[in-house]
Amino acid sequence: MIIAIDGPAGAGKSTVARRVASELGIEYLDTGAMYRAVTFGVLSREIDPSDAESVIGVCRQLVLEISVDRVVVDGVDATSAIRGPEVTSAVSAVAATPEVRQFLVELQRAWILERGAGVVEGRDITTVVLPDADLKLFVTASPRVRAERRVAESGGDVDAVEAAIAERDRRDETRAASPLSISSEAVVIDTSEMSIDDVVADILERVQG
Ligand code: DC
Secondary structure (H helix, E strand, O other), X not given: OEEEEEOOOOOOHHHHHHHHHHHHOOOEEXXXXXXXXXXXXXXXXXOOOOOHHHHHHHHHHOOEEEOOOOEEEOOEEOOOHHHOHHHHHHHHHHHOOHHHHHHHHHHHHHHHHHHOOEEEEEOOHHHHHOOOOOEEEEEEOOHHHHHHHHHHHHOOOHHHHHHHHHHHXXXXXXXXXXXXXXXXXXXXXXXXXXXXXXXXXXXXHHHHO
């Protein structure tokens, strides 16, 4: 069983994907962590994330180890740093570089080929990486709800967080290379008024019929 999940930042995708994978006894791949890991490597080398040529060079040199609970970049544990504000504000520029996308998409396809099953989550999984997945889902929520969830988790001002989320959506949706879009074959799940448990139950029902 291969499950592909796309959706915008803060829609609850990662939590849901992790839970569904664990319920089904299969592995989970967070592709956003891969873009974040490359961004961490770019920033550690003091390279400008919008300098595509240098970013591509870094991408080829990096040694990435990405597992369910740890991200190691060139031997350095970057698990917390990839979620920090520096990486978060630079990741969109790195993810907009076509060669970086090609490089990571190959790794993602190899990951699933090796296992034959898994839950893979990101922005272009249903459209580009695994268009033949058994189940394709687009998990979303209103920008307001996504901002409220983020503030409940890590604090901040809800209006400012909502504005930042809307800005990141805009960048992810309007970039030339594999913009975030809804596959015509994907089932859309709006989690604005659903709990995590409801969403997981909904997906398991679709899998198990
Ligand atoms: O899901 P996330 O917030 O960790 O993703 C980090 C960034 O990477 C986000 O700006 C979108 C980008 N991304 C992408 O372009 N394609 C993916 N498959 C996953 C993430």
